[in-house]
Amino acid sequence: MSKHTKQEMQEMEFEEVNNANYDTVKWEPQPGEFLIGEYVEKKEECGMDNYTFFIIDDGEDKYSLLSNTVLNSLFEDIVMGTVLKITYEGMKKSLTGSREYKAYTIQKAKPVDEFATADDLDLERW
Template sequence: MSEWIEVEKEMEEKEKDDMWEPEAMGESIQGIYIEKEENVGQYKSNLYSIKTEAGEKKIWGSTVLDDLLAKVPLGSEVLITYQGKQPSKTGRNPWKDYKVQYRPVK
């Protein structure tokens, strides 16, 4: 019998490469806020698209990020900075904090 050949999950890997998932406090992403998708994935989250110099990056929404980006018009230039994890009031999982700044594109 011949060897098994594994079928690669190209789309999933490619999509993962396109995600912005900050780990260190102070990491940031800057670009044009081009799209907001709603009810995406198993948790029905928002998925935001930012067009950066390196290409399009996607960011999963969270309570904090959803509230902040709701105030930003599509098509604006955004600067999103990860502020680290904050302890929750209930003592459960910490939440990720972000600082969001924007300006109109000229």
């Protein structure tokens, strides 16, 4: 039995459940698009379907990437705090050709010399 009456539940205020509740922007890239940012969090067991999201902070916004088998594998050995370049490669066929999946590549930023100045960094490569 519910701890609330039907009348109490009907009078409650409701809010939508989505990425906005986590102060993130859903990343919905087109093939070839990339996201550069720091891996700051992994949110697990979200919603009724227990979704997992990888949270990337680009310095202005936090983006959520809905996990899938490919992303789970790629993020397996990545330490939080790592700066990443995540590229969406588009839909690819599995080796057997029986299904398609969303393909991504992830690159880690090379360590920056802590004494380097902004003029020393090759920012054009991004």
